[in-house]
Every structure is written in C-alpha cells, then in structure tokens.
Amino acid sequence: MNLIALSPFDLGLAAALVILLALLSVQLKLGIAGQLLFAGLRTIAQLMLIGLILKSIFSYVHLGWISLLSVVMLLMAGREVMARQKYRLKGWWGFGLGTLSMFISSFSITLIALNVIINVDPWYTPQYAIPLLGMMLGNTMNGISLGQDRLNQSAWQQRSIIEARLMLGWTWSQAISDIREDSIRTGMMPIINAMAAAGIVSLPGMMTGQILAGTAPMEAVKYQILIMFLITAGTGFGTFVSVWFGSRRLFDERERLRLERLQVN
Template identity: 50%
Template sequence: MNTIDLSYWDLGFAALLGIALAALFRGMRLGISGSLLVAGARMMIQLTLVGYVLRFLFEEGRPWLVGIMAFVMLAVASREILARQKRKLSGWRSWRLGASTLFVSSFAIAVYGLLVVVRPEPWYAPQYVIPILGMIISNTMNAISLGMDRLTDAIYQNRNVIEQRLALGQSAQEAIGGYAKDCIRSGMTPVINSMATAGIVSLPGMMTGQILAGASPVEAVEYQIVIWFMIAGGCGFGMTVAIKLLKGQLFDERQRLRLERLR
C-alpha cells in the first residue's frame, strides 16, 4: 500500500476549515475566533518543529538524544499538571509530586512495554520509544491532573466534615478515603470508556496513523491493543501514587489537616 505525500497546498486547504470556522464564530460574536486561529497557528508550528526534531532523532538514533527528549517531555507534562490545579500545593511541591509520579508510572510502564512486549532492536530505538512514551505521558498527565484537582477541591470543600472525622479518631486515610476513591474513578472513566468503544465508535489515533502510513490493519490493531493497556496502566498506577503522595502533603505526622499548604 502506497502512502500519499501531502503538499503545502494540501495543508493550506485543510487550514481553510479552521479559518472558515473562525469567521463563523466571529459572526456569532462568540469571542473565541482569535483563540482558534492562534491555536491553529501554534499547532502547525509546533508539529512542524517536532517533525524535524523527530526526523533528526530517528536518523541519529543515539540513546542520550532519546533521553534528552524524554526528559523534556516529562518536564513539560509536569509543568502542565501544575498549571491545571485550581488549588496548588505551596512552593514547588505540586511540580515535584507530578514529576515524580509521572516518572515512576509512565517510565516504568514504557520500559516494561519496550523490554517485555515490543522488544525493538535496540531497545531505545527512538521510533518506538518517543511515540510510546508520549502517548503514555500525555494520558497519565491528564489523569493525574484531574485526580489531584478533584481531590484538593473535595478536601477543601468538605474540610469541616474531614476535621470532625479526625476528631472522632479516624485516620487521614479513613477521613478522605471516599473522596480519594471518587477521584480515581473520575480519572479512569475516560480511559475505560475509550477502551470499551475502541474499534466500534472510533479508531484510535495510533491505529489510524499506522493504517494511513501503509501498515497492515491487523498489525496496527495489535500495536493499539498494547498501547491501550500501557495507557491504562500508566493512568491507574500514576493516579494511585499521586493521590497517596498528595495525602501525605495535606496531612502531617499527627494526622492533622494542613490546608495552609494549599494556595
């Protein structure tokens, strides 16, 4: 199966859809036309730059370059987790919590998938490491940021109830256990729904990309199944660890609620 090379004219015709939509929104006075155009321009510039960077990485194939790329992805995702929090931990605590959780969950799952399941030669081959790690980090980032935001908001909104439970002798884990479970459910629900409808309601992005690139649909499906289990593992383990670490930040060694650590 031959792939179709898109020209700059083809990209321009596709961009006309965004321009037409911005014009429609401007006529409706929604106030988001500028944001849509800026987002579209940023998307094109960022993806173009990433394309050239990835081409360089694929051609060089050196492990230290792959490591730098992985570190940049981790740092940006950790910063995004911090930015999405309505109530953040004071100082750099939120960033450190997000970075350590992403590193433990995403990198562990990615290494397991590369060494045990996919087994590329060499194991750090950038054409496998970067896409797999990127998909795991992006989904885990969304799950962790959602779970942390929900938990801090729930604890703040129900602080009087939690204080009463602590006064009655409950531990911190018992006092917020129900809220923590709800946060994990909320964070995992989008992943579970996407897994349940994959192949029926929608074709996942990686599978679609491989098919468009000329890969066998059966082979694309096999890779997508592996990716979905890795994403689920990263999200589930990442959220569980993040919420446990967050609880440790919001309660001291005497089981007292320390909301002053939020800002």
C-alpha cells in the first residue's frame, strides 16, 4: 500500500480553513489573526525548507552534512529554550545551559538508539537519525525549558526563604533543594502525562504518520513505544542536568544567592 500524494489543491483546502478561522477572529476582534496567518506561513516555509534539505541529505548520505544539520537543530532548540523563560540566566549561561543539557541527553540517547537498539547500517542513515534526533530535541526542549523556567522563577519569588536557610548554615544545595525537586517534577510532568495518555486519549503523531504511510499497526506501535521511552529518558536526564547546573549557577563560590545573575525576559 502506498501513500496517496497530496496535491497543492489539497493543501490549499486545508489552508482555506485556517484563513476562515483568521477571518472569524478578526470579526471577534481577538487580535490574533495576524499571528495566526504569520505562523501558518512560517509552517509552510520552514517545512518546505526542511523537506528540501532532507531530500538532498537522503540522496547524498554523508556524516558531515548530517552532523551539520544536527548542530543547527540543536542551536535552534537552545534558542527556543532561552526564549521561553521569564527569568533566565544572563550572558552565555542562558543559552549555553539549555543547549548543553539538550546536547548531553538528546545526542547520547539518539546515538544509543541508532547503534544499539535499532542497529541501522550505517548508524547515521539520515532516514532514522534525523527524525529521531528531531523528536528527541523537540521533547527535551519542552522539559528543559519548563524545568529551568520553574527553577528561576521560584528562586526569584522565594529569595527570602533561600537566604533565611543560608543564614541558618544550610549549604546552597540544601537551601534550594525543594525548589530544585519541584522544577524537575515540572519538567517531567508533560512526558509522564503523554505516556499515560498514549493510545487512549491521543494517537501519537509519529505512529499516526507511519500508519498513514502504510506501515502495519503493530510495527508502528513498537516504534512508538521505543520513541516514547527514549523521549522520556532524554527529557528526564536533560532536565536533571539543566536544573542541577542552573541551581548551582544561582549561587557563587561562597554559597551566596546571586539573583542578579538572572534577567527578566
């Protein structure tokens, strides 16, 4: 069974629905019509672009190009993590911490998946490597930005309590431990919920795509389970790393709370 190719006319019909929605929001003075259309245009442009890139990478398999694309994806995800935080670390830390955490978790887990679990040859076969990495980055990005946002915001709001604990001779780590635990929980909650709801409330996108493309449902389900577990591990480890180093960065070498290292976005 082969996938039915979509014509520009088919996509035009779907786009008409979005335009209809925009017209309705103009009528209701919601003030989001512009945003909606611009986001729609971005979707077209960005996906076409990545489609072209993937097409050429698939036809010309080379580790260098795949690595380059991976790094670009990582940097874009890092920028997104930074932009999503209300309070973020100043300077390179704001960008570097999230990016490094994603690099550690997403890249290592993608490598394990390609080399040990899926065992594809060569391991960097782009049909596997790029979508896998994309899903890892997209989800760890959520966890890390949620955890980091919670950490910085809580530290900002509870600065007096953290300092009161320091005054009692607590270590920096003890003084912020409850906030840190809370932030890790916040970062991991969406993926835990996604695992719990998978298949009952929602049919995960990847599985749906595979089934549409003609894959046998059980094969698609196995891949989806694999992806879910990899994403969960990646999100969890990435959130741990970023919240741990992020909380350390809020204190200096004399264990003083240094909130001037944060800036309001």
